[in-house]
Amino acid sequence: MSGNEGTLSQRIRGEIEDLIRSGAWSPGRKVPSELELMARFGCSRMTVNKAMSALADEGLIVRRRRAGSFVARPRVHSTVLDIPDIQAEIVARGEAYRFDLLDRRRRKARAGDADEIALAAGGELLALRGLHVAGDRPFALEDRLINLAAVPEAAELDFAQESPGAWLLHHVPWTEAENRISAVGADAAVADLLALDAGAALLAVERRTWRAGQPVTWVRQLFPGEAYDLVARFGPAR
DSSP states (O other): OOHHHHHHHHHHHHHHHHHHHTTSSOTTOBOOOHHHHHHHHTOOHHHHHHHHHHHHHTTSEEEETTTEEEEOOOOEEEETTSOOOHHHHHHHTTOOEEEEEEEEEEEOOOTTOHHHHHHHTTSOEEEEEEEEEETTEEEEEEEEEEETTTOGGGGGOOOSSSOHHHHHHHHSOOSEEEEEEEEEEOOHHHHHHTTOOTTOEEEEEEEEEEETTEEEEEEEEEEEGGGEEEEOOOOOOO
């Protein structure tokens, strides 16, 4: 690449970075295509691609095959030993938040499912599926079970104003929690709900909580890979 091409690549990168950092381009906004940028700056595809790759490496844009490039959403940062309030974190960064309840049913634990049987403790479960939405884009898909023996009032809530996770954090103090974290690929149904390509990388966070030894809730949340960070700070083991 010539010196002029290199300088032009830096200019493209700089202009787009300024638009993103200033807030002129909000999270989720589609970035002009490579062809549009080539025409605007009068340069080669290689020059544009270098600028876009640098922006993606910085975490400022997300490049999606066939769909194009989009302004990246700030990640939710959570310590491994903490329980994040997704609703509060999204609102705190200035984005509109909503929780779309996709399915709700009251049921017994499934026969043969030891984890559900332990959670229900002989009572009923409230099974919820919902979508956390930030701005106008899906942020996380959530499947949750609540032990109604521990939290009977949950059966009467519609979760229209407050997501199930936020409501539990604010009204049902927990004394013990377990996190399991894994990487999975999005199947066709999940990809459709999260507006991703099938097979896209997801971070799966599975969590159980207890209050004074009584099981309260189990939840599995699926996040697009670029939407979530898990952080741990610790010292050497003794």
